Amino acid sequence: MAKLWGGRFTKSTNKLVDEYTASISYDQELAKEDIEGSLAHVTMLGECGIVTAEESQTIQDGLHKILDKIEKGEAEFSVDQEDIHMNIERMLIDEIGPVGGKLHTGRSRNDQVATDMHLYMRNKTELLIELIKDVQSALLDKAKANVDTILPGYTHLQRAQPISFAHHLLAYFWMFERDKGRLQDSIKRINILPLGAGALAGTTFPINRRRVAELLDFDDIYPNSMDAVSDRDFVVEALSACSLIMVHLSRLSEEMVLWSSQEFQFIELDDAFCTGSSIMPQKKNPDVSELLRGKTGRVFGHLVGLLTVLKGLPLAYNKDMQEDKEGIFDTVKTITGALQLLAPILETMTVKKDRMRHAVEKDYSNATDIADYLAKKGLPFREAHAITGKMVLYAIEHKRYLLDLELSEYKQFSPLFEEDIFEALLPENVMRARESEGGTAPHQIMKQIELAEEKIGRG
Numbered sequence: 001m002a003k004l005w006g007g008r009f010t011k012s013t014n015k016l017v018d019e020y021t022a023s024i025s026y027d028q029e030l031a032k033e034d035i036e037g038s039l040a041h042v043t044m045l046g047e048c049g050i051v052t053a054e055e056s057q058t059i060q061d062g063l064h065k066i067l068d069k070i071e072k073g074e075a076e077f078s079v080d081q082e083d084i085h086m087n088i089e090r091m092l093i094d095e096i097g098p099v100g101g102k103l104h105t106g107r108s109r110n111d112q113v114a115t116d117m118h119l120y121m122r123n124k125t126e127l128l129i130e131l132i133k134d135v136q137s138a139l140l141d142k143a144k145a146n147v148d149t150i151l152p153g154y155t156h157l158q159r160a161q162p163i164s165f166a167h168h169l170l171a172y173f174w175m176f177e178r179d180k181g182r183l184q185d186s187i188k189r190i191n192i193l194p195l196g197a198g199a200l201a202g203t204t205f206p207i208n209r210r211r212v213a214e215l216l217d218f219d220d221i222y223p224n225s226m227d228a229v230s231d232r233d234f235v236v237e238a239l240s241a242c243s244l245i246m247v248h249l250s251r252l253s254e255e256m257v258l259w260s261s262q263e264f265q266f267i268e269l270d271d272a273f274c275t276g277s278s279i280m281p282q283k284k285n286p287d288v289s290e291l292l293r294g295k296t297g298r299v300f301g302h303l304v305g306l307l308t309v310l311k312g313l314p315l316a317y318n319k320d321m322q323e324d325k326e327g328i329f330d331t332v333k334t335i336t337g338a339l340q341l342l343a344p345i346l347e348t349m350t351v352k353k354d355r356m357r358h359a360v361e362k363d364y365s366n367a368t369d370i371a372d373y374l375a376k377k378g379l380p381f382r383e384a385h386a387i388t389g390k391m392v393l394y395a396i397e398h399k400r401y402l403l404d405l406e407l408s409e410y411k412q413f414s415p416l417f418e419e420d421i422f423e424a425l426l427p428e429n430v431m432r433a434r435e436s437e438g439g440t441a442p443h444q445i446m447k448q449i450e451l452a453e454e455k456i457g458r459g
């Protein structure tokens with residue numbers, strides 16, 4: 001089939017070139033956005049008298065028919081037509097005749113593809129924000145059911161201080177809240193229209209870019225036509241925001257893998273989200289959580305990939321920029337899948353409160369509270385810390401925990417100890433005592449929950 005740009009060529013392209021340069025195998029993902037952009041463009045062309053009102057209408061009708069075919073899966077895309085833009089234009093001309101060739105008046109594929117990418121990013125960013133909310137909602141529900149559930153809190157993966165399981169889950173809520181904030185903020189820059197930039201320098205036709213912006217619901221237009229067609233910052237931003245989402249998903253997944261292990265047994269994942277082993281009949285593997293963690297690599301890869309594509313490019317459009325697509329498409333698919341799975345995984349997991357409670361009894365994670373006890377009685381904290389350190393050593397040597405020592409033993413380390421030390425060291429009290437704002441005391445957690453409810457519009 002003849003190329004739409006074939007006029008100045010004396011030969012047809014080498015078959016390998018067609019295959020190598022074509023993007024249709026993946027940019028058909030942009031079909032709807034491409035037609036949406038074209039509809040707005042040709043509406044404006046008609047209104048500005050650049051094509052007649054009748055021509056504009058014929059083209060719009062043709063585009064709607066093509067959209068219909070694409071949605072029904074009846075459209076056939078061809079590598080000969082290189083990309084989604086040329087494929088649709090070819091279909092349009094086949095559908096309505098030569099008048100279809102007027103669609104591309106005052107437009108270039110460079111501002112067209114940039115517009116498609118903006119529309120795509122807007123749709124997907126809005127989708128991701130909704131999916132993040134679902135995960136936040138699941139985290140919040142689990143947190144609400146576990147305000148009084150005590151488990152060891154770790155630093156360096158060593159027992160540190162007892163915390164509420166709700167507090168631990170809510171930590172992830174706030175990570176996702178920031179992720180949502182980043183995505184929401186990026187919409188400001190996504191919502192700027194490149195169309196009307198032409199190939200790079202603008203166009204000789206009396207177009208009305210602001211009308212197209214209005215039709216496509218963009219907030220503004222790019223003030224510089226060269227920047228308009230060269231900018232992929234908004235895709236990098238999306239990849240970067242998505243990379244952080246993956247970091248958070250991965251950290252949570254890692255904890256779920258750890259918690260569901262035989263060694264921890266803090267949670268049990270629902271059978272529906274685990275898989276078995278082909279050889280070991282007893283196995284129940286947290287494959288989904290592992291894959292959530294594992295798929296982080298590809299998203300980071302796509303971010304670095306696009307940064308690298310862009311870094312050496314002279315203005316304006318370069319074909320290299322076609323490489324902006326597969327990475328972000330794959331990223332959106334990866335994150336969408338991950339977020340859709342995480343919400344039900346959280347909802348269905350069993351929290352083994354007894355195992356968690358048991359774990360905080362068998363450690364020295366109330367040591368800080370001994371130091372705090374002494375410091376509250378006037379001892380400088382540094383000295384209190386040193387005394388407590390010696391007590392921990394003493395207890396370890398005698399194979400006992402701090403709550404197992406007698407008051408007389410306590411008094412050997414400091415005369416400041418009284419009977420109330422035993423009360424202060426109970427895991428519940430250790431947790432309750434952290435009343436500072438943002439701390440793990442149930443009263444503070446309730447405040448957090450209230451704030452969190454507001455953030456996802458449930459308050």
Ligand code: ARG
Nearest residue numbers: 023083109110113319321322
């Ligand atoms: N398929 C191209 C891309 O995705 C469309 C823009 C092509 N423009 C051009 N002048 N070759 O970037």
